[in-house]
Amino acid sequence: MKKITDWKQLIRDHFQKLTFLIGMMILCVYFSAFAKNFASLSNLVNIAQQTAVIAIVAMGQTIAIAGGGIDLSVGSVVALSSVTCASLLNAGISIPVAVACALLSGIACGFVTGSLVYFGKIPPFIATMGMMSIIRGVVYVITDGVPISGLPPEFSVLGLGKLWGTVPFSVLIMVAIMLLMNIVLKRSRFGRNVFAIGSNENTAYLSGVKIGLNKVSMYAVCALCSAVAGIILTSRLVSAQPTMGNGYESNAIAAAVIGGASLSGGTGSIWGTILGAFVMGILQNGLNLIGLNYFLQQIAIGIVIIVAVLLDRTRE
Numbered sequence: 280m281k282k283i284t285d286w287k288q289l290i291r292d293h294f295q296k297l298t299f300l301i302g303m304m305i306l307c308v309y310f311s312a313f314a315k316n317f318a319s320l321s322n323l324v325n326i327a328q329q330t331a332v333i334a335i336v337a338m339g340q341t342i343a344i345a346g347g348g349i350d351l352s353v354g355s356v357v358a359l360s361s362v363t364c365a366s367l368l369n370a371g372i373s374i375p376v377a378v379a380c381a382l383l384s385g386i387a388c389g390f391v392t393g394s395l396v397y398f399g400k401i402p403p404f405i406a407t408m409g410m411m412s413i414i415r416g417v418v419y420v421i422t423d424g425v426p427i428s429g430l431p432p433e434f435s436v437l438g439l440g441k442l443w444g445t446v447p448f449s450v451l452i453m454v455a456i457m458l459l460m461n462i463v464l465k466r467s468r469f470g471r472n473v474f475a476i477g478s479n480e481n482t483a484y485l486s487g488v489k490i491g492l493n494k495v496s497m498y499a500v501c502a503l504c505s506a507v508a509g510i511i512l513t514s515r516l517v518s519a520q521p522t523m524g525n526g527y528e529s530n531a532i533a534a535a536v537i538g539g540a541s542l543s544g545g546t547g548s549i550w551g552t553i554l555g556a557f558v559m560g561i562l563q564n565g566l567n568l569i570g571l572n573y574f575l576q577q578i579a580i581g582i583v584i585i586v587a588v589l590l591d592r593t594r595e
Contacts, residue, residue: 339504385506438515
């Protein structure tokens with residue numbers, strides 16, 4: 280009897296992830312039957328390569344959501360890190376230094392956002408929406424609305440290179456970040472503090488958790504992930520676009536929620552977020568292959584986001 284109860288509890292706890300895992304399997308079967316070349320190795324590698332970028336952004340978003348917040352500025356941070364890296368490379372700066380500066384630009388954005396949320400007492404939704412607009416404006420000022428091209432050819436290795444000619448480096452980076460972030464969330468003091476703050480900030484404070492330090496760190500990590508994604512995307516395109524990252528915030532939130540993160544805070548899973556990102560990636564790729572109109576694709580993705588939130592509420 281106890282084993283049956285344990286199984287019921289396990290299913291209840293992972294209801295949302297199981298639902299979308301089954302949904303992803305159904306999508307794969309459907310697209311394999313009706314979309315030409317969907318199941319080919321080259322297309323599967325393409326799905327993994329395209330999904331890797333949004334998955335990295337979504338992992339950072341998972342930490343923000345698990346801590347009771349949300350970050351709408353992730354897409355703008357992707358663009359800022361991209362433009363920063365490309366501008367420095369065109370100025371003759373070495374690749375390692377340019378990449379480091381791009382990462383620092385992301386961390387700086389996260390630090391400002393976290394400070395606005397904690398010290399300014401501004402709701403995360405408003406603070407990050409404001410930062411989204413500010414950062415995007417800075418990107419347009421730097422680029423004057425014009426893409427930055429002419430980057431060193433060797434820089435493209437990060438985004439286009441493949442291990443043994445098959446596995447993209449961007450996917451390997453995603454896997455490395457996934458393993459690291461899972462350890463951080465599940466086994467580190469910072470991860471426990473994030474869940475504690477997301478569950479009940481007052482209780483966490485009374486338990487001795489340093490709310491300010493952890494909140495600022497939470498948004499800094501989120502922005503750092505977005506900066507990494509921006510660098511990979513720049514390397515893949517061998518250029519920086521001022522519009523880069525548009526819409527990433529909704530996809531990242533959807534991936535996190537599909538993966539089991541609650542918008543109320545206190546829960547989140549890196550493994551689940553990866554699942555959510557691949558659900559979105561497979562859906563977009565399959566719809567493209569069957570020739571569905573782009574605008575109808577946006578409707579389908581919107582429905583997935585709403586279903587994910589409804590399942591989240593049902594689980595709660």
